[in-house]
Amino acid sequence: MSDTEYDVLAGVGPRLRALRRARGTTLAELATETGLTASTLSRLETGRLRPTLEQLLPLARAHGVPLDELVAAPPTGDPRIHMKPVRRSGYTVVPLTRRAGGVQAYKVIYPPAGRSETTDLQTHEGYEWFYVLDGHVRFVLGEQEFHLGPGEAAEFDTRIPHRIGSAGRRPAELLTLFGPQGERAHLSPSHH
Incomplete structure (x- = not known):
């Protein structure tokens, strides 16, 4: 894993916690919404567990954010916003x-x-x-x-x-x- 990939994944935990708190949702409520356990969610938020795509997809859906925003993927150089009508x-x-x-x-x-x-x-x-x-x-x-x-x-x-x-x-x-x-x-x- 490159340093860039590690940096991207290391930032996911704090973003997940901030999104959940901004929505006023508990770990238990988010667990029900996503099908992930509260323990897994807690370990993801604290960075003790490296997220997988199978975990990130339901989290992005629950928080109403695109996956690339959740992981703060590095910019691709394309400044266009792709909205889906x-x-x-x-x-x-x-x-x-x-x-x-x-x-x-x-x-x-x-x-x-x-x-x-x-x-x-x-x-x-x-x-x-x-x-x-x-x-x-x-x-x-x-x-x-x-x-x-x-x-x-x-x-x-x-x-x-x-x-x-x-x-x-x-x-x-x-x-x-x-x-x-x-x-x-x-x-x-x-x-x-």
């Missing part, structure tokens, strides 16, 4: 954040109006803020309807029945911040 009910969601919990950021692309647009209002726990990057949006919130264009933003409690979709012949692109437990994005002007 997800298609949902006709629209596309590109996650922009990789950390588990807290406010999450997404780019959402809605198809042109009339294509795969759901007419159902939805409700769920959380708080959402969105900014229209391109196109026009039809936003229904409860009994109200709004039309927003590029540069306009809205924020709302997602427990209120709502629907967002394109209002034009072109796709609508939005930057969305979503707090799963009703956490609001705190946007404040900078003070000079």
